Amino acid sequence: xxxxxxxxxxxxxxxxxxxxxxxxxxxxxxxxxxxxxxxxxxxxxxxxxxxxxxxxxxxxxxxxxxxxxxxxxxxxxxxxxxxxxxxxxxxxxxxxxxxxxxxxxxxxxxxxxxxxxxxxxxxxxxxxxxxxxxxxxxxxxxxxxxxxxxxxxxxxxxxxxxxxxxxxxxxxxxxxxxxxxxxxxxxxxxxxxxxxxxxxxxxxxxxxxxxxxxxxxxxxxxxxxxxxxxxxxxxxxxxxxxxxxxxxxxxxxxxxxxxxxxxxxxxxxxxxxxxxxxxxxxxx
Amino acid sequence: xxxxxxxxxxxxxxxxxxxxxxxxxxxxxxxxxxxxxxxxxxxxxxxxxxxxxxxxxxxxxxxxxxxxxxxxxxxxxxxxxxxxxxxxxxxxxxxxxxxxxxxxxxxxxxxxxxxxxxxxxxxxxxxxxxxxxxxxxxxxxxxxxxxxxxxxxxxxxxxxxxxxxxxxxxxxxxxxxxxxxxxxxxxxxxxxxxxxxxxxxxxxxxxxxxxxxxxxxxxxxxxxxxxxxxxxxxxxxxxxxxxxxxxxxxxxxxxxxxxxxxxxxxxxxxxxxxxxxxxxxxxx
Numbered sequence: 001x002x003x004x005x006x007x008x009x010x011x012x013x014x015x016x017x018x019x020x021x022x023x024x025x026x027x028x029x030x031x032x033x034x035x036x037x038x039x040x041x042x043x044x045x046x047x048x049x050x051x052x053x054x055x056x057x058x059x060x061x062x063x064x065x066x067x068x069x070x071x072x073x074x075x076x077x078x079x080x081x082x083x084x085x086x087x088x089x090x091x092x093x094x095x096x097x098x099x100x101x102x103x104x105x106x107x108x109x110x111x112x113x114x115x116x117x118x119x120x121x122x123x124x125x126x127x128x129x130x131x132x133x134x135x136x137x138x139x140x141x142x143x144x145x146x147x148x149x150x151x152x153x154x155x156x157x158x159x160x161x162x163x164x165x166x167x168x169x170x171x172x173x174x175x176x177x178x179x180x181x182x183x184x185x186x187x188x189x190x191x192x193x194x195x196x197x198x199x200x201x202x203x204x205x206x207x208x209x210x211x212x213x214x215x216x217x218x219x220x221x222x223x224x225x226x227x228x229x230x231x232x233x234x235x236x237x238x239x240x241x242x243x244x245x246x247x248x249x250x251x252x253x254x255x256x257x258x259x260x261x262x263x264x265x266x267x268x269x270x271x272x273x274x275x276x277x278x279x280x281x282x283x284x
Numbered sequence: 285x286x287x288x289x290x291x292x293x294x295x296x297x298x299x300x301x302x303x304x305x306x307x308x309x310x311x312x313x314x315x316x317x318x319x320x321x322x323x324x325x326x327x328x329x330x331x332x333x334x335x336x337x338x339x340x341x342x343x344x345x346x347x348x349x350x351x352x353x354x355x356x357x358x359x360x361x362x363x364x365x366x367x368x369x370x371x372x373x374x375x376x377x378x379x380x381x382x383x384x385x386x387x388x389x390x391x392x393x394x395x396x397x398x399x400x401x402x403x404x405x406x407x408x409x410x411x412x413x414x415x416x417x418x419x420x421x422x423x424x425x426x427x428x429x430x431x432x433x434x435x436x437x438x439x440x441x442x443x444x445x446x447x448x449x450x451x452x453x454x455x456x457x458x459x460x461x462x463x464x465x466x467x468x469x470x471x472x473x474x475x476x477x478x479x480x481x482x483x484x485x486x487x488x489x490x491x492x493x494x495x496x497x498x499x500x501x502x503x504x505x506x507x508x509x510x511x512x513x514x515x516x517x518x519x520x521x522x523x524x525x526x527x528x529x530x531x532x533x534x535x536x537x538x539x540x541x542x543x544x545x546x547x548x549x550x551x552x553x554x555x556x557x558x559x560x561x562x563x564x565x566x567x568x
Binding site for chain 2: 061063064066068070071086087092094096105108110112114115116117118120121122123124175208211212221222224226227228229241242243244245246247248249251253255263265266268270272
């Protein structure tokens with residue numbers, strides 16, 4: 001690629017993505033740090049890997065990606081990522097990405113990239129006014145696990161607004177009002193690139209659980225990210241919205257803000273909400 | 285399929301979708317009424333066809349769909365739709381759909397379906413308070429065409445709130461504030477099914493144009509729909525939000541409400557915004 005941006009695309013080292021066959025095939029070990037404590041790949045890892053593989057294959061920064069989750073790689077699996085560059089235009093590229101383990105499809109992604117001039121970033125809204133990250137309490141998971149290593153250990157999370165607790169269920173028909181927001185920071189990386197935004201934004205179902213006041217776990221059907229500004233930041237504020245529930249499928253939106261109030265991106269996802277989900281694997 | 289819902293899935297007659305090879309392959313003529321006045325398939329037609337083909341192939345109602353637009357079928361083309369049912373679980377199905385013309389890929393979709401018990405529909409928000417449809421003015425397009433037939437003639441549109449006009453551009457840095465909303469009605473169909481919601485929700489880029497106060501046209505990269513309640517209604521209110529702009533790509537959200545205030549679904553999309561888009565084709 002001759003785009004001047006092609007050499008500036010950032011890598012998200014946590015993924016440890018390795019090219020294996022020219023520019024369109026990559027491999028990623030499902031390390032325990034990319035998995036949940038429950039013994040399967042964290043959805044944020046799958047969409048992040050797709051985003052980075054697609055950026056490397058096209059040489060162009062990602063503007064939008066949707067990842068559909070079909071299977072659950074286990075810790076120790078090796079994931080093969082293949083990028084089909086379906087459209088290469090003067091300024092835009094569009095791809096489909098498949099993630100497989102031993103030939104079985106685990107996730108598939110659609111994405112768009114372009115190299116048009118930037119500097120037109122517009123948010124149309126402003127970041128909520130919340131306390132600074134270090135003035136907010138740590139996020140306490142609604143379940144008790146003590147994993148030696150999982151994506152939990154890659155991601156510092158602090159509750160900035162709202163009640164993201166599950167010990168006092170709401171009554172039927174009650175909906176917790178008000179803002180729900182969380183500060184996040186990656187232990188070993190800034191956040192801004194498509195891959196890092198995708199990794200931290202996979203928390204939307206928490207908003208549906210919080211609004212319902214029920215200790216539900218979510219199995220993501222998809223994860224979708226749209227980029228507004230990829231300039232890196234340390235902490236990000238995730239503004240979490242519950243959009244709706246139907247047939248046990250909860251829809252949620254996550255607006256991603258830099259610590260100084262820049263809009264970085266907007267994520268949306270649908271997840272099956274379950275009460276049986278947050279158990280450690282039987283052999284734990 | 286033995287699901288009791290499998291025989292109750294509604295058809296969107298406008299699409300004229302015809303099964304051609306068992307349950308997984310369909311064909312749709314790109315009739316002028318499914319196209320824009322500018323000589324290409326309306327994005328809402330592509331996502332609607334994917335949604336209906338996927339529902340028919342799985343026998344299960346759709347909960348979420350994302351369609352990626354890669355090419356532009358012309359009026360008169362015949363579109364072949366192939367559904368790959370990748371996952372069939374006890375309650376859930378997940379598919380990928382491809383739409384091709386003479387073997388060339390025009391759009392591809394990812395979707396999820398399930399037959400869990402409904403009755404849990406929750407919106408977490410309320411419909412904006414706007415005048416009734418017939419008390420709102422017709423939507424005037426920001427360009428002048430007189431097509432004999434196009435998707436415009438399938439869709440009645442009335443401006444319920446905000447300024448969706450393009451004759452008075454805003455100054456640099458100005459952003460039009462306030463609610464933007466539009467009533468829509470299909471001439472020959474109720475709205476509620478995934479296909480009909482997808483068809484009417486392809487108007488999000490208007491929100492970005494309205495906020496910027498510029499007469500831009502949009503080329504959709506994707507269209508994404510999440511279902512909250514498919515019970516049919518006559519008029520729907522589209523609550524339009526501009527989510528962000530970057531590298532000329534505008535992101536938008538459309539909340540879909542029934543006339544009596546039920547949340548039907550939420551749509552989101554990214555589109556390249558252009559000033560050169562809204563011209564009739566050269567041979568018009």
